[in-house]
Each structure stands twice: as structure tokens, then as C-alpha cells.
Amino acid sequence: MSGICAHFALTLGKFHLDAAFDAPGRGITALFGPSGSGKTTLLRCLAGLERAPGGRLSVNGEIWQDENTCLPIHRRRLGYVFQEANLFPHLDVCRNLEYGWKRIPQAERRVGLDQAVELLGIGHLLERNPAWLSGGERQRVAIARALLVSPDLLLMDEPLAALDQASKADILPYLERLHDELEIPVVYIGHSPDEIARLADFMVLMAQGKSVASGPLKDMLARLDLPLAHGDEAGVAIDTVIGEHDESYHLTRLDFAGGAISVAQAPHPLGTRVRLRIHARDVSITLERHGDSSILNVLPVTVSEIADEGPAQVMVRLDAAGAPLLARITRKSCAVLGLEPGMAVYAQVKSAALLA
Amino acid sequence: MIPSTFDFAPIWLTLRLATITTLLLLLIGTPLARWLSRTQSWLKRPVGAAVALPLVLPPTVLGFYLLVMLGPQGPGGHLTQALGLGLLPFTFAGLVFGSTLYSLPFVVQPIQNAFEALGERPLEAAATLRAGPWDRFFSVAVPLARPGFVTAIVLGFAHTVGEFGVVLMIGGNIPGATRVLSVAIYDHVEAMEYAQAHWLAGGMLAFSFLVLLALYGPSKRMQESKS
Amino acid sequence: MTNLKSQTSAVLLGLFAATAFADEVQVAVAANFAKPVERIAAEFNKDTGHKASISLGATGKLYAQIRNGAPFGILLAADDATPQKMGKEGLSVPDSQFTYAIGKLVLWSAKPGIVDSQGEVLKKGAFQHFALANPKLAPYGLAGEEVMKKIGVFNAIQPKLVLGENITQTYQFVATGNAELGFVALSQVIKDGKITEGSAWIVPQNLYNPIRQDAVLLAKGKGNAAAELFLKYLKSDKAAAIIRSYGYELP
Numbered sequence: 001m002s003g004i005c006a007h008f009a010l011t012l013g014k015f016h017l018d019a020a021f022d023a024p025g026r027g028i029t030a031l032f033g034p035s036g037s038g039k040t041t042l043l044r045c046l047a048g049l050e051r052a053p054g055g056r057l058s059v060n061g062e063i064w065q066d067e068n069t070c071l072p073i074h075r076r077r078l079g080y081v082f083q084e085a086n087l088f089p090h091l092d093v094c095r096n097l098e099y100g101w102k103r104i105p106q107a108e109r110r111v112g113l114d115q116a117v118e119l120l121g122i123g124h125l126l127e128r129n130p131a132w133l134s135g136g137e138r139q140r141v142a143i144a145r146a147l148l149v150s151p152d153l154l155l156m157d158e159p160l161a162a163l164d165q166a167s168k169a170d171i172l173p174y175l176e177r178l179h180d181e182l183e184i185p186v187v188y189i190g191h192s193p194d195e196i197a198r199l200a201d202f203m204v205l206m207a208q209g210k211s212v213a214s215g216p217l218k219d220m221l222a223r224l225d226l227p228l229a230h231g232d233e234a235g236v237a238i239d240t241v242i243g244e245h246d247e248s249y250h251l252t253r254l255d256f257a258g259g260a261i262s263v264a265q266a267p268h269p270l271g272t273r274v275r276l277r278i279h280a281r282d283v284s285i286t287l288e289r290h291g292d293s294s295i296l297n298v299l300p301v302t303v304s305e306i307a308d309e310g311p312a313q314v315m316v317r318l319d320a321a322g323a324p325l326l327a328r329i330t331r332k333s334c335a336v337l338g339l340e341p342g343m344a345v346y347a348q349v350k351s352a353a354l355l356a
Numbered sequence: 357m358i359p360s361t362f363d364f365a366p367i368w369l370t371l372r373l374a375t376i377t378t379l380l381l382l383l384i385g386t387p388l389a390r391w392l393s394r395t396q397s398w399l400k401r402p403v404g405a406a407v408a409l410p411l412v413l414p415p416t417v418l419g420f421y422l423l424v425m426l427g428p429q430g431p432g433g434h435l436t437q438a439l440g441l442g443l444l445p446f447t448f449a450g451l452v453f454g455s456t457l458y459s460l461p462f463v464v465q466p467i468q469n470a471f472e473a474l475g476e477r478p479l480e481a482a483a484t485l486r487a488g489p490w491d492r493f494f495s496v497a498v499p500l501a502r503p504g505f506v507t508a509i510v511l512g513f514a515h516t517v518g519e520f521g522v523v524l525m526i527g528g529n530i531p532g533a534t535r536v537l538s539v540a541i542y543d544h545v546e547a548m549e550y551a552q553a554h555w556l557a558g559g560m561l562a563f564s565f566l567v568l569l570a571l572y573g574p575s576k577r578m579q580e581s582k583s
Numbered sequence: 584m585t586n587l588k589s590q591t592s593a594v595l596l597g598l599f600a601a602t603a604f605a606d607e608v609q610v611a612v613a614a615n616f617a618k619p620v621e622r623i624a625a626e627f628n629k630d631t632g633h634k635a636s637i638s639l640g641a642t643g644k645l646y647a648q649i650r651n652g653a654p655f656g657i658l659l660a661a662d663d664a665t666p667q668k669m670g671k672e673g674l675s676v677p678d679s680q681f682t683y684a685i686g687k688l689v690l691w692s693a694k695p696g697i698v699d700s701q702g703e704v705l706k707k708g709a710f711q712h713f714a715l716a717n718p719k720l721a722p723y724g725l726a727g728e729e730v731m732k733k734i735g736v737f738n739a740i741q742p743k744l745v746l747g748e749n750i751t752q753t754y755q756f757v758a759t760g761n762a763e764l765g766f767v768a769l770s771q772v773i774k775d776g777k778i779t780e781g782s783a784w785i786v787p788q789n790l791y792n793p794i795r796q797d798a799v800l801l802a803k804g805k806g807n808a809a810a811e812l813f814l815k816y817l818k819s820d821k822a823a824a825i826i827r828s829y830g831y832e833l834p
Contacts, residue, residue, distance in 0.1 A: 049480055073483035074492075080484035086477050090499045099495075100485030149486055420755065427759040445761040446712055446745045528745025528756065529717060542748065546643035546720045 004029065004153065004185060008045040008055040017041050017052075019211040021204040025060045028179055028186040030196040030217070032228075033206030039189045040083075042206070043155050046187060047080050048073040059153045060185070077108075079146030079184075081156040085138040087130035093141050094126040100149040110150040111182075119181065120144040120174050136167030140174060147182070154178075154186040160195065168195075175199055193228065197221065197237040197277050198355040222317055222324035224307040229326060230315060235279035237355070238323050242272045254354075258320025259299040263354055275355040280315060280326035282350040287337055289346050297349040301325060303341050306334065318347050363540070367559065370537035373448070374516040377455040378463075381512045382505075384456070385463035390497070392464070393471035408461045415458060415521025422454050422526050446528035451536070454522040455515075462511035470504020471497065510571050514564055606809030607634040609654055611645045613661035613796065615723070615750050615768050616684065619829045620659060626825075627816050633809035641749045643720060649674055649801060656804025657813060659683060659796065661750075662722040666799040679800035683817050684831035686794035687769035688726045690784040693758050698782040704764065705736045710743065714756035714765025717746040724753070726791040727766030733790050769830035776828065796831075 007020035017038045023029040031039040044050040046057060048064075048071065057065040064071050079100075087096050101113060117123050120140040130138060139159050146154060159175075160168045172195075179186070179199065190196035196203065197217070204214040205226060213226055221236050223229055238261075240254035245265060252266040254276060261276065268274060289298055301318040309315040314334045318325040325347055339345070392404055410418055425432040426444045433443055444450035478500060482492035498505070520538040527534030529543070537560055544553035612620045617639050624635045640648070642661045646669065649655055658675070660666050663682065670677035690705070692698045697710075704710070716724030724746070731737040745762055747753030754771045756762040769785060772778050798817060804810035816822060823833055 047484060049483070072488075073480075074486050074488050078484060080481070082477070082481065086481040088478060088481070088496060088500075090496075090502075099482070099487075103486040103491075145485065149484075423755060423761055424759050427761040429760050443711075443761065445756075524748055525752065525755070526761075528712070528714075528762075529748070530745060539748075543717060543719065545647065546641060546717075546748070548643060548646065 002060050004057075004059055004187065006042075006046060006055075006057045008042060008052045008057075010041065010045060010050060010052040010055070012041065012050075015041070015209060017045070017209045019204075019206065019209070021211050021214045023187070023202050023204065023214070024185070026183060026185050027201035028188050028199050029202040029204060030188050030190045030200035031204050031206055032190055032193075032196055033212075036208075037206040038209040039206050040157055041209075042211075043157050043187060043189055046153070047078055047155055048076055049080075062152070077149070077152040079149055079151035079154045081139070081142050081146050081154070081159045083158045084162050085130070085135075085142035087133075087138060087141060087145070089130055091130075092126070093122065093128050093130065093133070096130065096141060097126075097145050097148055100145060104149055108150055111147050113148065116144040116147050119147070119177060134167065135163045136170040139163065139167075139171055143174065143178070147178075147184075151184055154184050156186060156188045158189045172198070193221075193233045193235075194277065197235070198275065218324060222326055224305050224315055224317055229280075229307075229317070230309060232281060233279070234315065234326055234328065235277055235282075236324055236326055238276045238278065238325075240274055240276055242266065242268050242270050242274060245270070256320075256323055258301070258323040258325075261297045261299070261349060261352055263352055266354055277353045277355050278325065278349055279353075280328040282352070283318075283325060283327035284348045284350070285316065285318075285327050285329060285333070285337065285339065286346045286348060293348065295348045295350060297352070299325070299347045299349065301345060301347045303339050303343045303345060305341060306339060318345070320347070365532055366535050366537045366540035366556070369448075369532065369535065370517055370560075373451055373455060373536055374513050376452055377459065377516045378509055378512045380452065380456050381459055381463040382509070385460060385467060385508065385512075389464045389467035390471055390493075392468045394476070407464050410458045411461050415519065416525055417521075418458060419454065419522040419525025422457070422522065426450065426453075426526065445526045446530060446534060448533050450526050451523050451534055454526050455519055458519060458522050459512045459515045462515050463508040466504045466507040466511065467501060468504075470501035473504075474500050506571055510568055513567065517560065517564060605632055605634065606807055606812075607636065608656040608804060608807055608809040608813055609638060610635050610657045610659065610813065611638050611640065611649065611653070611655040611801075612659045613642045613645070614639050615661055615686065615770060616659055616796065618770070619684075619826050619831070622825050623817065623822050626821060627813055631809075631812055631816070633812060635809065635813050641720070654803060655801055656807050656810035657798065658801055659798045659817075661686075661794075661796055663795040663797040666797040669799065669801075673802065675799040675801050676805055679814065680797050681814075681818070682795045682834045683798045684796045684826050685834060686723060686726075686796060687788075687830055687832060688723060688730065688766055688786045688791060688794065689769045689772060689778070690764060690786060691757055691767050691772050691778075691781060692764035692783070693760055693781040694763070695782050697764055698784050700784060702734070702784040702786065704784075705731065705734055705740070708736070708739055708743075710763040712745050712756070712762035713740050713743045714745050714747060714753045714762035714767075716750045716753040716766070717748055720748060721750050721753075722794045722796075723750045723766060723768050726786075726794050729791040730766070730786055773830035776830075795834075 002025040004023045004025060008017060010017045019038060019042050031042060033039055041050060045052045045055055055065050063069055064076050120143055122140050122144060125133060125137055160171060200217045203217050203220040205212045218237055221228055238256055240256040242252060243255040243260060244253040250265040251262045254261050299320050301320045303316060304319045305317040307315050309328060312331055313328055314331050316327045316329060318327060327347060392400060423445055424430050427433050428443060436444055444453055474497060478496050479492050482496045487495060518538060523536050524539055527539060529535050529539055537556060541553050541556045620637055624637055627635050642665050645658060646665050658666060666675060666680045669675040690698050690702055698704050715727045718724040718728045731740055745756055747756055750768050753765055754767045757765045757767060772783060798814060800810060800814060
């Protein structure tokens with residue numbers, strides 16, 4: 001059985017965890033939820049750092065824990081990136097990297113020292129003591145160190161949480177490279193919806209120790225029955241391909257099944273896969289395609305669902321040839337336009353952020 | 357001038373006693389400290405208190421109880437005889453036993469504090485990097501607790517060298533077996549042979565100072581190179 | 584002015600009178616004499632209204648303390664050599680020295696049936712550890728060594744010797760059974776004139792030199808009425824009875 005299948009129940013003082021999910025065996029799975037919802041506890045259960053008798057975990061067909069088995073931490077072929085790097089202060093960066101690498105058999109080493117160093121851009125830090133590193137550098141070393149045990153599963157506990165904005169911006173591209181270049185499945189506790197929208201492929205939503213819902217990221221972001229699709233940050237993520245650079249207007253056209261969207265010129269070559277983030281607050285709805293609007297991006301869509309969003313507004317889920325979109329409009333507009341599920345309308349996208 | 361009748365035997369005996377005791381203390385004290393630093397058991401407090409008892413008891417009192425416990429009528433004496441070890445009082449092994457017990461808190465507490473300060477996080481990191489329990493203990497916990505170990509070794513050794521009350525009570529002042537430095541100095545002072553006493557005491561001070569210097573020196577340099 | 588002066592001298596006179604009335608003396612006492620001196624001091628305080636307070640210690644330690652300024656007025660030593668030495672060094676008043684007790688040596692075991700009434704056990708040597716107070720430090724140890732040499736068993740017993748720093752520790756070695764037997768002070772094992780526990784042989788006086796325990800007035804006690812009176816009191820019949828009841832002899 002491929003994929004990551006997990007079920008853990010655990011009581012720690014007054015806190016009860018009872019969470020289960022089936023996530024794909026590749027790509028990044030995000031654990032998302034408010035603080036105190038049990039994300040870190042669940043991640044620690046996956047690693048075996050938290051003893052949870054009766055738990056079950058299999059990773060791409062290999063059983064790590066069930067009624068009969070419970071592999072100790074050091075026998076689970078995992079990598080773990082802690083919230084605060086947790087580098088060994090008595091070893092320099094190079095020895096930190098080698099620590100796990102030396103402890104796995106040569107035949108199992110799929111990630112080489114040079115490769116990890118290059119991937120995370122830490123070649124110039126090797127001689128340094130961890131105490132001398134910046135927060136971002138420390139976290140990159142920690143990620144490289146975790147990769148060097150050639151894990152079958154990489155667990156990351158809010159690796160960006162302790163970092164300032166600059167350090168986050170510094171580290172995100174490395175996480176994306178990880179995603180694109182290595183086949184290792186990752187379970188990731190994310191910091192913000194935008195961060196998750198940028199990185200994750202699959203999502204497990206947590207609340208009060210329970211796994212509330214799980215599914216592909218794109219669906220989860222647009223599910224009106226979940227809190228994610230409400231509030232100011234609500235919005236979808238769409239995977240697109242760079243279709244054209246318009247040099248005269250400095251625009252780039254991004255294509256996906258539901259149509260095309262133009263954004264300010266992007267540096268990527270044609271054909272690159274990039275992810276777009278479109279917030280619900282930036283999408284409006286018209287019944288006809290207007291030629292006289294300043295808004296460039298107009299997509300033909302179908303209304304699939306409407307939900308209340310406070311007394312004055314509604315959240316509308318739209319379908320653009322299989323890709324969900326969210327639009328937040330006033331209740332009045334909704335009534336005036338006579339919107340109801342199944343209606344064909346046009347979505348006007350005021351702005352879209354290129355995530356990579 | 358060193359008096360011509362100067363007897364070096366107590367010095368060597370003391371060094372042997374202190375070295376063996378310190379090694380034994382590390383062997384016993386390290387797992388004990390480790391257990392105390394992480395256990396949630398209700399036994400933690402009573403065991404911790406028991407380890408600290410020698411701090412409170414005057415050494416001669418502890419020595420007296422050891423004499424009673426390890427004597428032919430005491431439970432300890434029954435045990436050592438049943439094990440074929442004979443009776444411990446008036447033997448070198450008895451001194452090692454007494455000194456180990458007496459110096460236990462001086463070794464356990466610094467190591468325990470170091471382990472507690474260290475926390476579980478570095479060990480968890482090591483575990484996720486494929487290090488088994490023993491491996492991570494020796495490759496992470498011990499090096500990170502190094503200052504605690506240095507303090508423990510210094511205190512354990514120094515304390516055994518300077519220990520007097522316990523060895524006085526269970527030693528019996530037998531040349532080559534239990535006549536250690538502190539007892540020899542005491543004898544000289546009591547016998548009003550102040551010259552010999554001064555030589556021995558001065559030598560003991562100088563030696564102890566050098567040992568402490570040697571142990572403190574490197575860790576100081578290491579800290580400087582770090583910061 | 585005159586008035587004030589006379590008032591002042593009246594106050595001072597009162598103070599002197601009060602101090603003369605109840606002087607205090609600190610008495611340094613060898614540990615083996617702890618019990619008798621406690622009773623003697625209690626009687627002394629009751630009878631005279633002065634106050635004698637007792638500090639116990641090994642004679643050698645007391646000597647070192649006195650030499651370094653300890654505030655003792657009287658020393659009751661466990662030997663006669665230390666008071667003599669102090670006289671020569673000007674630490675004491677030489678002609679005040681006298682023997683207040685003569686210690687008796689006993690060969691004792693905490694177990695009945697070990698020591699016979701003739702001390703034959705010494706010749707048989709059927710024991711592992713023999714406790715003796717360090718002869719270099721303790722007069723009872725020196726006396727014990729003399730006895731063994733006189734009987735001719737010293738060389739045989741020497742490897743089995745365990746030395747106590749003082750006679751109290753030597754007693755503990757034997758009392759706990761760690762040493763099967765040893766030489767201790769009769770005063771340690773006697774109760775109401777009888778040896779109640781274990782087995783013992785009171786060593787005849789002809790086998791060792793008398794263990795003279797001497798008292799001496801110290802330089803700091805000179806002119807202290809209580810100190811001088813205490814030394815006198817120590818020679819009284821009342822004190823003598825107490826001293827004898829603890830197994831000491833008198834000269």
C-alpha cells in the first residue's frame with residue numbers, strides 16, 4: 001500500500017490527540033490548524049518521539065507501527081527538522097551534517113554530502129560552529145542534516161516559525177527545490193495559509209487534537225465547509241505553466257485548464273510550472289464578459305456553491321474547468337446577479353500572486 | 357628540608373584511593389544522574405534526597421554508621437560475608453566503599469544538573485539521525501554535559517583526597533591499606549610533629565591545586581574559543 | 584564633679600563584686616574523662632556558685648588550640664607529658680600540675696567468652712583484628728603496646744592491629760564487633776563499678792606504666808578565682824568518689 005497512513009490516539013495531561021490521515025506517498029503534506037490543535041504532537045508520534053501505544057503508521061508500504069510493531073525512533077527511516085534547528089552545539093556544521101550520514105549503511109545513502117550542501121547552499125558554512133549561524137542558515141543546515149540520512153519520510157515542524165521575514169524569504173526557495181528535486185515525501189507543519197498554499201500538495205486540517213478533514217490542497221482551500229475558505233486570507237492555489245512573455249507590456253501569461261491569467265512579467269522560462277495564489281477578496285463576478293473593464297483576467301466559470309460570510313457578504317465557489325476558485329462578494333450583489341449553483345458566469349481576477 | 361623519616365606511602369595510597377573512587381563514582385553516578393535527570397517516577401525525590409544525605413551527615417557520623425552496618429553484626433557485614441568478600445572495615449576496599457558513598461552527591465549532582473540543563477532536545481535530534489540510545493548518550497549527552505563531568509571529577513577526586521571522617525572511622529590506620537594522607541596528617545598534628553604535618557599538608561595542597569588547575573584549564577580555553 | 588566620680592566608682596565596685604562572686608572558667612578536658620568531669624562540674628557549680636564549662640577534645644588537639652590562643656583556664660589532660668611540655672613553653676603555671684586520675688587499662692571484647700580472666704587470648708591470637716589506640720597519640724595505646732611487649736606477643740599481633748585515633752574510636756571498633764577485642768579504658772566499659780557487657784581482663788598494673796592524667800592551671804586561668812577553686816575541688820573527697828566510680832584510680 002503506497003502513501004502515508006497514520007492513526008494515533010494519545011493523552012498528554014489534559015490534551016487528547018486522536019488523529020488519522022491517508023496522504024499520498026510523494027509531495028508535501030501540510031498539517032494545518034490553530035496552535036494547540038495537536039499538529040506537533042501528531043508529528044512527534046509519526047517520528048516515534050512521542051510514545052503512542054496502539055498507534056499505526058505505514059510509509060509507502062512499510063509498517064513503522066501497528067499492534068505488533070513499534071520501531072524505535074532511530075530505526076524509522078525518517079528525517080526530522082525541528083522548529084528551532086536543534087543543531088549539536090559541540091559539533092561544527094560539517095560534523096553536524098555527517099552525524100546522521102555516517103550512521104546509515106553506505107548502500108542506503110541516496111543523498112550525498114555534496115548534493116545536500118549544494119541543494120541548501122551551505123558550502124561556505126561547513127567549518128563554522130552552529131552558534132555563529134543566522135537563524136536561516138541554521139535551519140538550512142538542519143534540513144541538509146535531515147536529508148543526509150536519505151529518509152523515506154521527511155518531517156518538518158514549522159521550520160520557518162522561528163525566522164524573521166528576511167530569513168523566511170531566504171529559505172523558502174530551498175524548500176521548493178527540495179519539493180521539485182527530491183522524491184522524498186514530506187509532512188510539514190505550516191506557519192500560515194500563504195506558506196502552505198505555496199508549498200503543499202496535500203493537507204490535513206487539525207482542530208482540538210482531531211484531524212478534521214484532509215485532501216488535496218487545491219480542494220481543501222476551496223471547501224466552503226472548512227474554515228480555510230473563510231476570512232480575509234481565504235483563497236485558492238492553481239498550478240499553471242508559463243505560456244508567453246509579453247515583452248512590450250511586461251506581462252507573462254500563465255495557462256491552466258480553466259483558461260489563462262496574465263501577471264507582471266515573471267523571470268521563469270517558458271514551460272516552467274508555477275503556482276498562483278488567488279485570494280477570494282480579489283475575485284469579482286459578472287454575468288457577461290465586459291470588454292470595457294480595466295481588469296485583464298476574466299475567466300468563464302460555473303457557480304458551484306454559495307455560503308454565508310458574515311451578515312453582509314457571501315463566499316462563492318466557482319469552477320474553472322476543474323480548478324476551483326473562490327470569490328467573496330456582497331450579499332446584495334449575489335441577490336442582484338441572482339447567483340445560484342450551476343450558473344455560468346465570469347470571474348474577474350483583480351490580482352494574482354505568483355508563488356514561484 | 358623534608359624530614360628523613362618522611363613516609364611517602366600515605367600519598368600513593370591516597371592517590372590510588374581517590375583515582376579508584378572517582379572512576380567508580382563516574383560509573384555509578386552517571387547512570388544515576390541520568391535517571392534522576394529525566395525520570396517522572398515518584399522515586400525521584402526520595403532517591404535524590406538519599407544521594408544528598410552525605411552532604412548533611414558529619415563524616416564521622418557517616419563513618420560510625422558504616423562501621424556498625426558493615427561490621428559482623430550489621431546487615432552490610434552479613435551481605436559482604438555471604439558474598440564471600442569478608443568484612444569491609446579496615447580494608448582498602450572498605451575505604452573505597454565509604455569514600456564512594458560519601459562523595460556520591462558531589463559527583464551525581466553536577467552531572468544531573470548538566471543533564472537537566474541539556475534537556476531532551478539534542479538527544480531527540482540524535483535519535484532522528486539514527487543514533488541508538490547508547491550512541492546518542494555518548495555522542496551527544498556526554499560531550500554536552502562535559503562541564504558537569506569536569507566538576508564532578510574534580511569534586512569527587514578532591515573530596516576523596518580530603519576525606520577524613522569516614523576513613524578515620526572505618527580505616528583503622530593500617531599502613532599501606534588504610535593509612536591515607538589525611539589520617540597521616542592528623543596523626544602528625546596530634547603527635548605534635550608539626551614539621552611532618554606541614555610537609556604532607558603542603559604537598560597535598562600543591563598537588564590538589566595542580567589537579568584542579570589541569571582540569572579547569574582546558575575547559576576554560578575551550579569556552580573562550582567558542583565565544 | 585566629685586559627686587559624679589564617687590557615683591562612678593560605686594558602680595564599678597558593684598561590677599567587680601558581682602564578677603568576683605560568680606567567676607567562670609572554661610575547662611579543656613581529655614575525651615576519656617568526659618563523664619566524670621560532667622558530674623564534677625555540675626557539683627562544683629552547685630556548691631560554689633561559680634561556673635565551670637567543659638570543652639572536650641583529644642589532648643593533642645586541645646594543646647594545639649591552647650597554643651593558638653584558645654580561652655581555656657584549665658587543662659585536664661589524658662597524660663602527664665603534655666602538661667609538662669606546656670609548663671616549659673610558658674603556657675601553664677608549672678607548679679599547679681598534679682595527677683587527678685590514673686587510668687586503668689582493660690582488654691575487652693563486646694562478646695562474652697572471648698577474653699579470659701588471665702588474658703591468655705593474647706597468646707593464642709585467634710582473632711582477625713585487634714584494636715589499639717594509636718600509641719603515638721594516646722596514653723592508653725602506649726600502655727597497651729607495653730603490655731603486649733612485656734608478654735611477648737607484640738610482633739605476632741602487630742599485623743592484626745587496627746589503630747584508633749583516640750581511645751573513644753578504639754572503643755567503637757570493639758563495641759561494633761569490627762575488631763574482636765582490644766585495649767580500652769576501664770572507664771569506658773565500667774558501669775557502677777562493674778563490667779556489664781562482653782568479656783574483659785583488667786590488666787595488672789605491673790604490666791604497664793601508670794597512665795597518669797594530669798591537670799594544670801593555664802596561663803589564661805591565672806588569677807581566675809573559679810579556675811583556682813576548680814583545681815582545689817578536683818582534689819576533694821567528693822570529686823575523688825566520682826572519679827573512682829568511673830574506674831580510675833587516684834595517686
